[in-house]
Amino acid sequence: MEGSDITVPGVSQNLTRNGLYLTLVEMGAKIDFLNPREEGGEPVADLRVRFSPEMKGIDVPEDRAPSMIDEYPILSVVAA
Numbered sequence: 001m002e003g004s005d006i007t008v009p010g011v012s013q014n015l016t017r018n019g020l021y022l023t024l025v026e027m028g029a030k031i032d033f034l035n036p037r038e039e040g041g042e043p044v045a046d047l048r049v050r051f052s053p054e055m056k057g058i059d060v061p062e063d064r065a066p067s068m069i070d071e072y073p074i075l076s077v078v079a080a
Contacts, residue, residue: 004051007034013043019068020075021047027078028055 012018013036025031032048057079068075 002051002053005048006050007046007048009046010039010044011047013045015043016067019064019066020071023058023060023064023068023075024078026058028052029078 013033021031030050030052033045034048036043036045038044
């Protein structure tokens with residue numbers, strides 16, 4: 001919704017699990033990764049997500065699949 005702006009604290013930034021974030025940014029999502037830090041031995045950041053009217057479809061590289069395998073249902077909703 002236009003004007004939406006939400007920040008989700010402490011989201012995992014593990015490089016083996018962040019393919020969805022990378023894909024969404026490539027699609028035009030406005031995602032800022034704020035306050036990067038380590039918690040419990042894992043990299044995390046606060047994600048600020050804002051309304052993005054300019055989202056577009058992209059071809060997701062096959063080699064990214066392992067880093068977003070559990071997130072394909074979420075990606076399907078965004079892509080719709």
